[in-house]
Amino acid sequence: MEQLDLMPGEHRCPGASTRDIILADGQSVPPALVTESPAFLGDEDIAYDRYTSPAFFDQEIRKLWPKVWQWVCRTEDIREPGEFVTYDVGPYSLIIMRGKDARIRAFHNSCLHRGTQLRQPGEAGWTPELRCPFHGWTWTTEGALKSVPCRWDFPHVNDAAFGLPEAKVDTWGGFVFINMDENAQPLDEFLEVMPEHLDGGWDLSRRTVAVHVQKELNTNWKAAQEAFLEAYHVVETHAQNLPFAGDANAQYDVFGDHVSRFVHTHGVPSPHYPHPQTEQEIADKMHLPAGTIVPEGRTARSVAADWRRVNLGAKWDLDLSGYSDSEMLDSIEYHLFPNMCVFPGVSLPMVYRFRPIGMDPGRTLFDLLFLRPLKDGEEHPEPVEPVRLTHDQSYSEAPGLEPWLGATFDQDTDNLARQYRGFQSSRKRGETLGNYQESRIRHLHQVLDAYLAK
Known part of the structure; x- marks a missing residue:
């Protein structure tokens, strides 16, 4: 059938698809990896006011963030009683803490006396109790009121009624999630296909954080993550990758209200790349050791995969042959609404999170984590400290990031402040999306609208 005869949303880049390329490897792969679930969700413009308007941002603050599950930390961050992490999103702040009873709780970070925050934004560590720095009211690690200075002056304070208010807490894949809505659906329902797709060979609970970088971005939280929901930008933003990275033929899937995915390949040239190449020439342009040889009958893709099995296997002391x-x-990137991206593959095992900073619709905190797999029987090591970067700092300043990868993230994030200024100066008051390659962006907005309409 000619492309012109197709319905909207059915058009695809001519040539081999992502699924074709994966199946051509001739290997057994997880069924989820070659499952396709495209969705045509319309073609109307997305208004720029959704990113810049304080009134729209206020709706999100009131109707979205208190109503959704969002990951706040890893379980290994709070292994021992008294360990805590403070999580901040917009105006909300919670203390996620393990109690002496080993249970994880999420307390709203506010003293019940006069409202002072009990812990500083972004703070993490250990404490035997939660003590207000203003007047010294104190709670246990389980949230029970422990002591009140001049207790005689508060006969109206009932200890049972003055436990710290809690948000709902659950865990999956080694991540701790919270939801501020006491009537929220269970986390396992909210996750939809994520456990089914990931809990087998991609069990995230058996991984540990090797690198954690936080960067402040001068853009809206939605625009920040949308830059990572499509490969359409590769042709311009990451043109250096075109000789060995599929982009226009990437696969995009929508699996439910909360989950979408893309898969795009490496070791094969982009459909945009105009120059014929041998497999050896493709390999020479990938991030492989100098002198890597592609034997007769092999592909650059298979040689690169073998090199990573050996190299990463030795680095992590793991057998990656499976x-x-x-x-x-x-x-391979799954998006969990509203702000989490998970890459369950082996060589780029990343997790992203995007959340508004304070009450400014044009400021976002981008968390970038790299998770390495644990060996059989290996316990989680001590958590790594996050490295915080300002909006004008380069990812190359973050320890643990390879230079080529830091440069790639700089390319991504350097676009964002410029785009946000364009939102505000544009005479055309909305963005026009591709029906397929940018379908996950439209999906994000449609799910957001459903929450705002409740």
């Missing part, structure tokens, strides 16, 4: 070339090489 992973397919696709799992070793390709960019």
